[in-house]
Amino acid sequence: MAPTGDARTLAEGFVADHFPDAVGVVLAGSGATGTDTPTSDLDLVLLLPASAFADGRTSLAATYAHHGRLVEVFAYTPQSYRVWAEQEAAAHRPVVLAMLAEGVVLRDGPVVAGLREWARDVLASGPVVGxxxxxxxxxxxxxxxxxxxxxxxxxxxxxxxxxxxxxxxxxxxxxxxxxxxxxxxxxxxxxxxxxxxxxxxxxxxxxxxxxxxxxxxxxxxxxxxxxxxxxxxx
Structure with missing residues (x-):
């Protein structure tokens, strides 16, 4: 299924307002599958340059309000995305891996394509459990x-x-x-x-x-x- 027009439009407007420097944007969750409702959260994975973060941080998980909808943001530099995704894989709960690999790309580029391919490979290999x-x-x-x-x-x-x-x-x-x-x-x-x-x-x-x-x-x-x-x- 594809995202509804409302979900995509809201997500793109939110990014333009709050994260205009994003080099990659992926809409995940029910907003990506077209199963969202008027009260559903919008889940976004954002890839940002390091300069977009304050206080030397390289990642951000935050909730915003945008035109009556909640927006859950998972933002990373390309390098910090790999770090967080590897930690999730080690804990056997690959949330941001699945979001990036299975979501709908709203802003594409070589960085997004490379990380999506890597995320899909990790997911396909399955968890490593002794x-x-x-x-x-x-x-x-x-x-x-x-x-x-x-x-x-x-x-x-x-x-x-x-x-x-x-x-x-x-x-x-x-x-x-x-x-x-x-x-x-x-x-x-x-x-x-x-x-x-x-x-x-x-x-x-x-x-x-x-x-x-x-x-x-x-x-x-x-x-x-x-x-x-x-x-x-x-």
């Missing part, structure tokens, strides 16, 4: 499932269920070479990997059905070696 890191995540999930099965207090049970859902979803994604996501993007990434697994896990979570959730969790842990507790060395 066995020890996966084992630690499996150990934590195992402990959460034990605590969840024993929880009698409704509040504690709800907190543990939410924690177990997130921890298990992240483990499954990383174990299968998939990137993580924040908030709603965690579920979207999980569905993109395996919609049946995602729905089974999510249905039990939404219903607050602890017994069903634990059964689904154990089914999904089995191919990874099952629960990991005794013998785990941290």
């Amino acid at each position: 066995t020890a890191a996966l084992d630690l995540r499996r150990y934590r999930v195992s402990g959460l499932l034990d605590d969840l099965a024993d929880a009698a207090d409704p509040g504690e049970r709800a907190v543990l269920l939410a924690g177990a859902y997130t921890a298990l979803a992240e483990l499954l994604l990383l174990a299968h070479g998939r990137w993580l996501g924040h908030g709603k993007w965690l579920l979207r990434h999980l569905r993109a990997w395996d919609v049946r697994a995602a729905d089974a896990l999510t249905d039990a979570f939404v219903a607050a059905d602890v017994a069903a959730f634990v059964r689904v969790a154990d089914d999904r842990l089995a191919p990874l070696g099952g629960r990991l507790q005794a013998g785990m060395v941290r």
Whole structure:
């Protein structure tokens, strides 16, 4: 899908008003896909010369208001973009990588094209996760499932269920070479990997059905070696 005329016009007007020196502009999020609403934020990745930043900074993450819309700005020099993107990749949550690689270019040039190609290559290669890191995540999930099965207090049970859902979803994604996501993007990434697994896990979570959730969790842990507790060395 393409951005709506309103989203593109607003984004271009915002950049002209606030960041006229930008050497690269990419519209991301719902504004880029044409699924935005009148209250949706506009997400922008900006590439700027170092002279555009104050106080010696080389990056900026800030929220602006522009003609009744919120604009989320992620601005970098070309060099600092790589630094931040590499940090996100190391943490397995490549937000600005995906924004640049998948967004709609509003202001192009060699710098933008080169970084987009690099970002796409990084995303395509998937996260790098060692066995020890996966084992630690499996150990934590195992402990959460034990605590969840024993929880009698409704509040504690709800907190543990939410924690177990997130921890298990992240483990499954990383174990299968998939990137993580924040908030709603965690579920979207999980569905993109395996919609049946995602729905089974999510249905039990939404219903607050602890017994069903634990059964689904154990089914999904089995191919990874099952629960990991005794013998785990941290």
